[in-house]
Amino acid sequence: MKNVLILGATSDMAQAIAKKFAAEGWSLSLAALEPEMLETIAADLRIRSSAPVEAYPFNATDFESHAAFYASLKTKPDVVVAAFGYMSDQEKVRNDLADIRRTIDINFTGMATMLSVIADDFEKRGSGAIAAISSVAGDRGRQSNYIYGSAKAGLTVFLSGLRNRLARKGVHVMTVKPGFVRTKMTEGLELPGILTAEPEQVAKAVYKGLEKKRNMVYVLWMWRCIMLMIRHIPEFIFKKMGM
């Protein structure tokens, strides 16, 4: 039985991804910060499926702990899905030092340190796949969201470099840019229905993307076009658009 490690397993996207893998007959290692909620999610998955489920405490911003965390896993994973992330309301906190730091630490540094540990192991084994949730916000800096966006841009570049390094070693790296997803992170935001995916759609896209060894996954096809256009607007026009 193959094993998937899901980092940040309490997010809505991660929960949907866990259900998808369980339904496909994988065993699960779930890792997240809040132990109580993680245990509830693990118990739920054990009732819903016959999949073996292990739960581990994991702190994305405790960078030094990442190697020991990975060593502590009872089963070494075949696939890793890194789904942890953090987004605040930038209008409110753009000058809050702690919040800027937290945004970058979770979305970029924590990803980079954790995935580096995993990449070494996968490289040594000559197999495995890593999927990480980045964001369309990282495709171009916009006034409303550039701190989160720049951390995700960093992650996207990190993943493309990692893919470049591991491609010839039999290890697959996939970047996921979900666009708007109806989750607790976007709760209270007015989201355009047609551009908004449900967590279950993300889960399906991630699973299918891994099967087909895709490098980059946009969950809804419209986002690929939208971001293509947004990336190609000349800067002298873009800067006046105030998006």
Place this chain on the structure above:
Amino acid sequence: MQKISDWGNYPVVEADVSGFDSAEQLRQKLAVPGQVIAFGNGRSYGDASLQKRMLTTRRFNKFLAFDESNGELCCQAGALLSEILDVFVPRGWFLPVTPGTKLITVGGAIAADVHGKNHHVDGSFGQHILSMDVMRNDGSVVTCSPTKHAEFFAVTVGGMGLTGMILNATFRLKRIESAYIVEETVKAANLHEIMDCFEASMDWTYSVAWIDCLAKGDSMGRSIMMRGEHARDADLIKPAHKSAPLALKPGLPLAVPFRFPNFALNPLTMNAFNFAYYNKFRSGTHRHITNYNTFFYPLDAIDKWNRIYGKRGFTQYQFVIPKEAGREGMEKILKRITESGLGSFLAVLKLFGKQESFISFPMEGYTLALDFPISQKAMDLFKELDAMVADYGGRLYLAKDSRMDAAMFEKTYPNAAEFKRAVAMLNEGETRFASLQSNRLGITS
């Protein structure tokens, strides 16, 4: 703030809507003073779960424990009945009671004390709750059951979310041998025939009738009864069913892609639909095997079917009148609906069994449910129908209602005054559970 409505798309309100993942998060949300109400999957029809501030339970949907030896399931209130079916039907378990949609939460099923096609045998959903945890407005949690904090339990079942937030509930699933139903359809030429048929079908676990409200004169009340039993292994004939009795192939997903213009539904189109439906069935009695989705949830197969009523929205008028008054009362009420020509696309008739609850809708008697596009004419008709229903000692179903007045509620729910007192007492404090409906009905203010 976002625009939100329940299933009838009427009324639509601007609301602050947020969810929670743990009891602790919910406690923090309840610390904010003001009126607040729980919102599940938005399948009640009117304004029973609408309010300026709403707490959505859908993320709070975990299964907490399941006992394979007796079918006892404990789950959080936001779990959908469809999630329970998806997980447990393949293992040979079914819901003790289910309404005509599986897209409702367990919390909503308890708060509205929903009923199904087996009410005359198994009662309402609330009667199957062994125990539940409910968070009060002060953040404290009450574990209640028919024997523990029994009074609080009794006002919470059918209490429309006005006593607290249901956190989790334990109830027992029932054993099934297959995912299929042995169904018999019986064609009835008029109201008397279908009522005879109900009274002769009390031994069937499930029974319901689709009634053509547009048929007039001698054929008024012409209808199709559908009665069923869970198919046992021995009932299955097709090899595909026999080899995997508990597995269903996923059906084709159908959806209504956009809101129909308001004029799409008029007496002509409705007549055509009702007639087509009636003639699909041959006369007499016919027996066949169908799957549980087709039998219990025919409309769930069409995603967002509520859009066919257009932007104006619709309401479902569901009433019950006591069995003794049934024949005369139902005939008069149905006649009035038929004459109005406003009659609906979907009309469902059912004979309830006995039920003695504090504030729930069902009572022994006939219940009829009809959809009406929202219009002034329909609203005027409802006023007339209300008076007739009240005269016959009946009442309206709160889960469907968006327009009844306080006087009607007080007159027709025997424990209305006591319920109001209990809700007021339980809501002492800064945070109060109240919906637009409960404000309209004078239960809260």
